Amino acid sequence: MRTLVIAEHAAGQLTAGTLSAITAAVELGLETDLLVIGGQDAVAVAEQAAFIQGVNRTLLAQGAMFEKILPENVQPLISSVVAEGYTHVLADASSLGRSVLPRVAASLDVGMLSDVSKIVSVDTFQRPIYAGNAIATFQSLDPVKLLTIRSSAFAQATSQQNRGDVTAVDGGKIATNVRFVGEKLTISERPELSSARVVVSGGRGMQSKENFALVERVADKLGGAVGASRAAVDSGFAPNDLQVGQTGKIVAPELYIAVGISGAIQHLAGMSGSKVIVAINQDAEAPIAQVADYMLVADLFEALPALEKAL
Amino acid sequence: MKVLVAVKRAIDPNVKVRVKTDGSDVDLNGVKMSLNPFCEIAVEEAIRLKEKGVVSEVVVVSVGTSAAQEQLRTALALGADRALLVETSTLLEPLNVAKYLSKVIDQEKPQLILFGKQAIDQENNQTGQMVAQLIGSGQATFASAISYADGNWLVEREVDGGSQTVELSVPAVVTFDLRLNEPRYASLPNIMKAKKKPLEILAADSLDASVKEHTRLVEVAPPPVRKAGIKVGSVSELVEKLKNVSGVI
Secondary structure, eight states: EEEEEEOOOETTOOOOOHHHHHHHHHTSHHHHHHHHEEEEHHHHHHHHHHTTTTTOOEEEOOGGGGOOOOOOHHHHHHHHHHHTSSSSEEEEHHHHHHHHHHHHHHHHHHOEEEEEEEEEOOOOOOOTTTTTEEEEEEEEEESSEEEOOOOGSSSOOOOOOOOOEEEEEOOOOOSSEEEEEEEEOOOSSSGGGGSSSSSEOOOOOSSSSSTHHHHHHHHHHHOOOOEEOOOHHHSSSSSSSGGBTTEEEEESEEEEEEOOOOOOOOHHHHHHTTTTEEEESSOOOOOGGOOSSEEEOOOHHHHHHHHHOOO | OEEEEEEEEEEEEEOOOEEOSSSEEEOOOOOOOEOOHHHHHHHHHHHHHHHTTTSSEEEEEEOOOGGHHHHHHHHHHHSSSEEEEEEEEOOOOOHHHHHHHHHHHHHHHHHHHHESSOTTTOOOOOOOHHHHHTTOOOOEEEEEEEEEETTEEEEEEETEEEEEEEEEOOSSEEEEEEOOOOOOOOOOHHHHTTTSSEEEEGGGHHHHHHOOOOEEEEEOOOOOOOOOOEESSSSHHHHHHHHSSOOOO
């Protein structure tokens, strides 16, 4: 039995989610290889990957068609690499992992388990269902097990001294049914939301986009990321990609500060795994109080500037 | 042009599910069921495309038990033209559902196939992508805007760290995120009219899809409960606790 982890990278670095997926792979206790796919910068990424603890061999698929990764182009590559004898295929449950792995599953005629939060054994896995209100244990009956990994449930793999092998692999196919047109990426100096040590999130109580600066200033003082509830995103106070919750990012930082967030079950599903939760809310009875370690009942427009000053 | 929208009957989003005491599954006995919210968005978008004159027919399809007729009627009341139910109570895993749907697509030959990005019960987020693979189509997951130009579908999608635009040839598979639109309410006259719209039931066995069991549910448990927290009286008390008790700052 062998495991293949599908790597993702951004700005020349493996993503935090990939490092968590490697940790999940190591927990399977099988030989683990990492597949790095990309354009020009993939060579440096593979070199970095070769030093990650737990990675036996790094496979490098480099080509112009992978400069912008489309699921339709990489699925044939992944399926052909898997056919060389891998029994387990893991990827971060990122927007790319969620887009690609189901296509690989259908091509191999096997099922797939999404958002795995615990490895029980080589064929049995846990994953949250119903907005985290239940934890299901599933046994995979297929010869190849495909899993996306909930990165917040696994620590990030670290680097070590010894360089593993890097092997070039071929594959992939330029799909004719899809064409990359463009992208708009949010440029931020702050840490990535899903792997930040501290997250400060604002909700409907922030009342406006301008007021969100109060949340940002506290986040910056703590070196943390900024998050938002769905209500805040829907009201236009914060961009989509900052949404924390069942349908947004799942986070589990050391410290989560929820400001003006009532705590709908969909929001709690995205952050209740945080180590320490602080809620700042005017309503002492808000559902967020049920998961908060520290509840400060206060006007957030007074509390946030005071907090910024006290840090 | 025809659009096919795949929909799922799921727990109502306002209901908090409970786990059965024997840990065998969640307890859906007597629980309110609805059209999965993401599927509702897909239905709404299909109807808007029809209202804009981009598509001429909206067909909704579900794979599930006879009870899913209720959700198909809901979609008809919102404005879909006709409905199909692939009736089965077993092996409702994403790949199997995708295989049934691809058989329906073979028969219906739609130019666009729409999905919600995930259902709020099992949260798999797989079926649309699997259908795209099975029928050899391009896909756009997490879509936040869709338009039709020069024979292709132009779709903006939400990705980690921003948004991306892709162009898909026909037939295309698109799965929708929440922010695409605000679904309408069905009016009473439309609910009455929906009762007369065609709803065809297909026996799953008749579709000749090679379905089998891929995953087996072993156990369902409630999530771990967090320890009760404390109220703090001031910002300075909060900072003191975070520093000295929790040690996180």
